[in-house]
Amino acid sequence: MAATEQTVEQVRAVTEQKYKYGFTTEIESDLAPKGLNEDIVRFISAKKGEPEWLLEWRLQAYRHWLTMEEPTWAMVDFPKIDYQDSHYYAAPKAAKDKPKSLDEVDPELLATYEKLGIPLKEQAILAGVEGAGDMPAVAVDAVFDSVSVATTFKKKLEEKGIIFCSISEAVREHPELVRKYMGSVVPYSDNYYATLNCAVFTDGSFVYIPKGVRCPMELSTYFRINASNTGQFERTLIIADEGSYVSYLEGCTAPMRDENQLHAAVVELVAMDDATIKYSTVQNWYPGDENGKGGIYNFVTKRGACRGKNSKISWTQVETGSAITWKYPSCILQGDNSVGEFYSVAITNNYQQADTGTKMIHIGKNTRSTIVAKGISAGKAQSTYRGLVRILPKAEGARNYTQCDSLLIGDKCGAHTVPYIESRNRTARVEHEATTAKISEDQLFYCRARGLSEEDAVGLIVNGFCREVLKELPMEFAVEAQKLVAISLEGSVG
Amino acid sequence: MLEIRNLHATVDGKEILKGINLTINPGEVHAIMGPNGSGKSTLSYVLSGRDGYEVTEGSVTFQGKDLLAMETEERAAEGVFLAFQYPVEIPGVSNTTFLKTALNAVRKHKGLPELDAMQFLKLIRAKAKALNMNDDMIKRAVNVGFSGGEKKRNDILQMAMLEPSFAILDETDSGLDIDALKLVADGVNSLRSPERSMLVITHYQRLLSYIVPDHVHVLAYGKIVRSGGKELALELEAKGYAEFGSPEAA
Numbered sequence: 110m111a112a113t114e115q116t117v118e119q120v121r122a123v124t125e126q127k128y129k130y131g132f133t134t135e136i137e138s139d140l141a142p143k144g145l146n147e148d149i150v151r152f153i154s155a156k157k158g159e160p161e162w163l164l165e166w167r168l169q170a171y172r173h174w175l176t177m178e179e180p181t182w183a184m185v186d187f188p189k190i191d192y193q194d195s196h197y198y199a200a201p202k203a204a205k206d207k208p209k210s211l212d213e214v215d216p217e218l219l220a221t222y223e224k225l226g227i228p229l230k231e232q233a234i235l236a237g238v239e240g241a242g243d244m245p246a247v248a249v250d251a252v253f254d255s256v257s258v259a260t261t262f263k264k265k266l267e268e269k270g271i272i273f274c275s276i277s278e279a280v281r282e283h284p285e286l287v288r289k290y291m292g293s294v295v296p297y298s299d300n301y302y303a304t305l306n307c308a309v310f311t312d313g314s315f316v317y318i319p320k321g322v323r324c325p326m327e328l329s330t331y332f333r334i335n336a337s338n339t340g341q342f343e344r345t346l347i348i349a350d351e352g353s354y355v356s357y358l359e360g361c362t363a364p365m366r367d368e369n370q371l372h373a374a375v376v377e378l379v380a381m382d383d384a385t386i387k388y389s390t391v392q393n394w395y396p397g398d399e400n401g402k403g404g405i406y407n408f409v410t411k412r413g414a415c416r417g418k419n420s421k422i423s424w425t426q427v428e429t430g431s432a433i434t435w436k437y438p439s440c441i442l443q444g445d446n447s448v449g450e451f452y453s454v455a456i457t458n459n460y461q462q463a464d465t466g467t468k469m470i471h472i473g474k475n476t477r478s479t480i481v482a483k484g485i486s487a488g489k490a491q492s493t494y495r496g497l498v499r500i501l502p503k504a505e506g507a508r509n510y511t512q513c514d515s516l517l518i519g520d521k522c523g524a525h526t527v528p529y530i531e532s533r534n535r536t537a538r539v540e541h542e543a544t545t546a547k548i549s550e551d552q553l554f555y556c557r558a559r560g561l562s563e564e565d566a567v568g569l570i571v572n573g574f575c576r577e578v579l580k581e582l583p584m585e586f587a588v589e590a591q592k593l594v595a596i597s598l599e600g601s602v603g
Numbered sequence: 604m605l606e607i608r609n610l611h612a613t614v615d616g617k618e619i620l621k622g623i624n625l626t627i628n629p630g631e632v633h634a635i636m637g638p639n640g641s642g643k644s645t646l647s648y649v650l651s652g653r654d655g656y657e658v659t660e661g662s663v664t665f666q667g668k669d670l671l672a673m674e675t676e677e678r679a680a681e682g683v684f685l686a687f688q689y690p691v692e693i694p695g696v697s698n699t700t701f702l703k704t705a706l707n708a709v710r711k712h713k714g715l716p717e718l719d720a721m722q723f724l725k726l727i728r729a730k731a732k733a734l735n736m737n738d739d740m741i742k743r744a745v746n747v748g749f750s751g752g753e754k755k756r757n758d759i760l761q762m763a764m765l766e767p768s769f770a771i772l773d774e775t776d777s778g779l780d781i782d783a784l785k786l787v788a789d790g791v792n793s794l795r796s797p798e799r800s801m802l803v804i805t806h807y808q809r810l811l812s813y814i815v816p817d818h819v820h821v822l823a824y825g826k827i828v829r830s831g832g833k834e835l836a837l838e839l840e841a842k843g844y845a846e847f848g849s850p851e852a853a
Contacts, residue, residue: 549691550654551691552691552692552693554653554654554675554691555687555690555691555693556693556701556705557652557674557675557676557679558651558653558675558676558678558679558684558685558687559679559701559702559705559708559761559765560676560679560680560705560706560708560709560712560765561676561704561705561708562676562708563676565704565708569693569696569700569701569704570693570696572695572696573693573694573695573696573744574694574695575695576695576696577695
């Protein structure tokens with residue numbers, strides 16, 4: 110064999126092998142190389158030991174993503190993201206020896222949770238996982254940089270037939286459910302960021318509530334972005350079967366970071382006949398400093414399908430973090446008499462930008478939706494409510510009520526409301542109310558004349574402004590959320 | 604208690620107070636009367652430290668301390684209370700939350716332990732009952748949907764809770780019918796004590812029939828032009844403020 114032929118053969122062998130297995134030699138590593146291509150997608154899938162159908166789905170999404178363009182319609186402004194300059198997979202060092210119980214969890218990790226201010230009650234729950242004890246009010250599935258490291262109370266939930274685990278585990282243990290529902294609410298081709306998520310998602314939570322079961326505790330995920338320069342692509346799937354009920358809490362915090370970090374999560378909810386899903390979020394990611402440097406880009410697709418009659422999906426969100434928020438938790442009201450709700454508080458300070466709202470798509474008869482959105486802008490921040498209420502021709506008797514209130518603090522911030530209403534049924538009733546106000550000097554003076562500091566006064570006034578939304582949060586979250594509202598506006602006056 | 608010396612103050616560069624002198628001893632109730640635009644409300648805002656009211660000359664000493672050097676909230680914590688002419692609405696914030704936050708801020712300043720929810724509720728219920736205010740009123744958002752009389756009573760409730768040593772009542776009678784006025788005056792009178800002083804600002808003698816002052820002062824165009832006992836109020840009611848001249852003359 111001639112030397113050149115030999116070389117060609119070798120090169121082909123190497124390249125083919127690489128194409129087939131991706132970064133096989135690096136599969137033990139905890140960090141994918143920087144950049145995004147089909148090999149990275151294969152790497153992630155291989156790393157997670159996924160079945161062929163899922164890899165194909167990821168690749169299909171990736172190839173579609175290549176044909177898409179970043180959306181530019183939102184009222185947010187940021188430098189172009191270099192998608193090749195990120196790592197798309199990062200795992201904590203101990204990932205391959207996944208702990209069997211919390212005793213085996215890295216104490217540093219638990220210390221991190223403590224620093225994040227995960228409340229004592231959850232800490233106690235984490236600590237008490239070995240002992241039987243009473244059934245706690247909250248179960249925590251902790252996701253640390255893309256890999257779920259601890260799932261608590263699974264057994265107690267299992268007794269009721271509830272599945273609450275990481276999505277990777279669900280892919281292994283309950284592939285039929287994942288295959289049936291994943292992508293059924295947010296298809297792989299949905300939008301630029303969701304499609305990217307389909308290709309490279311690393312982990313997230315999976316919940317299945319069987320027929321007629323009322324989940325006995327709030328399910329909760331705390332996750333954070335830890336390693337520098339890693340995109341976070343969470344994927345959550347919650348299915349509430351006929352007549353079931355679940356309340357799910359999602360809380361997020363992130364440490365100080367200089368570089369912008371991309372977070373593009375996808376959350377899909379499916380509610381069957383007479384089922385109810387309540388999904389609450391408190392988002393407190395790093396918003397960047399007071400000069401607008403750093404901060405998380407939070408480009409999230411959240412959507413719920415009320416597939417069954419009399420089903421209900423309720424979104425509650427308190428968004429105080431992130432440099433940029435691009436997020437529209439939505440409801441597809443397909444089943445007759447189904448109900449969609451969206452309660453939102455979005456606080457922007459300094460140079461934060463938020464473009465958030467909801468979509469309520471009324472398909473079934475007598476479907477009802479309620480939207481209450483509170484936007485607070487301070488500093489040089491820009492806050493936009495963007496919402497769509499669409500009534501399709503068969504949605505006889507559909508009703509929507511929308512209320513959008515904006516509160517401005519200072520004179521350099523902005524608040525914008527962009528409601529889209531499309532009704533194609535004469536019997537539908539759609540109401541929209543909107544207000545814009547400033548925190549008045551009178552209110553501040555009144556509070557201070559009673560002994561409150563200016564910051565306490567702002568915290569109190571803003572909490573009052575948000576009350577209708579905050580009262581929708583489960584008790585476990587409400588107190589933290591109130592504090593967060595006050596903290597995120599520190600330094601916004603005076 | 605309170606010592607005002609040669610107090611000058613401007614609003615938007617315009618001098619409103621032009622050398623006020625006033626001494627208030629513990630337990631005394633002083634009334635300040637005067638025509639519109641005489642500077643009555645400006646005096647109350649200057650004493651409570653509102654932004655935009657600039658002191659250009661003079662001093663105010665409160666319990667031996669320089670009042671003018673303090674922030675608004677510090678003055679409140681030290682025991683200065685302003686009952687507003689127009690109490691402000693704070694939507695979504697319940698009266699109890701508002702007052703608990705305020706009371707605990709003041710207690711903290713005084714080095715007292717904060718009250719927990721149960722202690723606080725017990726206290727506010729007792730004080731509200733004395734003012735003929737029901738549970739519903741204390742649970743509602745601060746002044747939202749309150750009638751004029753209810754707002755004033757709510758301010759007096761705050762005063763009863765915060766127990767200030769010096770209270771300024773700014774036109775507390777404005778917008779009240781006679782029944783509401785009596786209720787508010789009863790509330791104020793129940794708070795009179797040898798340790799507590801009050802400065803009652805009003806246009807009309809009417810209020811002073813219910814809250815009887817020890818001293819009456821006439822404020823006209825930025826200066827106290829006459830002082831006397833409670834009978835001065837009756838005299839003013841009969842003669843009006845004409846004898847004290849017009850802005851141009853001052």
